[in-house]
Amino acid sequence: MDGGSWSVWSVDQTDAPKPDHAIKPAVHFVGFRDDRYWNAVRIWGEPSFVHETWDIYAKDEVAAGDVVVFATGEWDRKAKSFSKKSDQPS
Numbered sequence: 001m002d003g004g005s006w007s008v009w010s011v012d013q014t015d016a017p018k019p020d021h022a023i024k025p026a027v028h029f030v031g032f033r034d035d036r037y038w039n040a041v042r043i044w045g046e047p048s049f050v051h052e053t054w055d056i057y058a059k060d061e062v063a064a065g066d067v068v069v070f071a072t073g074e075w076d077r078k079a080k081s082f083s084k085k086s087d088q089p090s
Contacts, residue, residue: 028062030054033073040069055080 026048029040041047044067051058054070059079061066069073 025065028068036071044069
């Protein structure tokens, strides 16, 4: 069983408002389809959110302070858009 590799993105919190009480950051798993899911659970714990792919909807659900764990690929990749027009360069 190959654990594979994943990348992790921790959202910058510098501009986030400071709440009166501590809020636990959410953990997002993106693109996990095999045993790598359970390997990631052993390290990060159960995810708060599971996203099939890194798209604009998944990106919109990530808040400042959240941790995003990708099954494959780079952490800084562009989120997929479902509009061909928006994917074309300006």
